[in-house]
Amino acid sequence: MTEREPFRTRIKVRHYELDTLGHLNHAVYHSYGEVSRLELLEQAGALRSLEGFAAVLLESHIVFRRELRAGDEVDVTCDVKFGSGKTFSMDSNIVKVDGTLAAEITCTLGLMDLERRKLVADPRGRLEAAGADLRLMSTSEG
Template identity: 45%
Template sequence: MSIEPFTVRLRVRIYEIDPQLHLNGAVYVQYADHSRYECVRAAGVSVEGMLGDGVGPVNLETVIRYHNELRAGDEVDVSCAWVWGTGKTYRVEHTFMRMDGEMAAEVSHVSGLLDLRARHLVSDPAREWFARATQPEVLGLQAAKPAPA
């Protein structure tokens, strides 16, 4: 059984428009960040708690793929899907869907969790996220609790 990715709806504001009258490229990253933050909150994770414990999420790579433009006043659903592997990094993938059903863009991140004291990535980010989430399935961790380190 698969669950639908977390999604948040946003409306393009006039001040986010570039000279070509479509959504500025940097704003796609901001929308993705907002979707990811709301997803983390929906999973029951306290970002403030993580930071207080000396751990913080970081993006190591961001790729934007544009498909169809977004213009002022358009509404867009921005999904957030987490893809877990076995190393120190994981992927977070966002799909931007216009209300007409057309995909506007995709934003994908290679991310990790930074130990803020030692300044290096934690070895098992899935385990760390799972331990902090009250609803880990929102983060794609529903199958099984990650193995202890």
Template identity: 45%
Template sequence: MSAEPPAQFQLTIDVRSYEVDVNGHVNHAVYHQYAEHARMEHFRAAGLSQARLSGHGATIVLLATTANFRSELLAGEQLTVDSELAFGEGRAFTMRHRIVRTVDVDGNPAGDVLAADVDCTLGVMDVVTRKLLHGPRDRLAAAATDVALLDPR
């Protein structure tokens, strides 16, 4: 299964040996960690560090996450994790990640095989009231240094 073109943001990760379970492939929980790493790097690239968000009285919280596993990953492979934000009405927004194998264990191109999709529902929470804020896109844009990384292509 070939993956789609890259989304708004992507990063490269090497699969480390300690991420592999007794079946010889990446443990299911690690896929969520890959998505979390991409999510935090995406926000950081947009200028939304935790310190900056706190200075605006807000933080980003994860409300739900679902992983759909498509193809196993092995120690020594290289992958890209991309992310795409979507904002709607209300207090929640979504970020979708695709985890794609790009290099196999022998260092050969892997043909961009989709290994998993991870879908996340997030919110922007007021750090004082501990309540979700309406208009998360506007709240994030007010604090961001690169607003283009918040907008879908």
């Protein structure tokens, strides 16, 4: 059995995203991770099927590996890992098209009941019940 690849989104670094040193501003790396997370949730059907619920970011950590400059194209991966509690992780790698790892982002999220303003006890189960494509969301799913 071969290992599946995580979801990917391609992004081109734009000039206005650069800092005074001429490389991608540190905050934009986080934005790229958010783009990939939202694209994955949308393509998996989680955004439209979760009426009354929303994924909320609880923690984010980034490790910068290589600089990115204007015109660089990157693939931003996103892979969900569910545990047994109220939280789950959505981890991303920002990789130049030549294969160079530019950054690693690890995020902890929860699924919030927007009426109660509380995290649901079983986010994986709620996503599955809503018809989200868990296999697209996570390389560790069946």
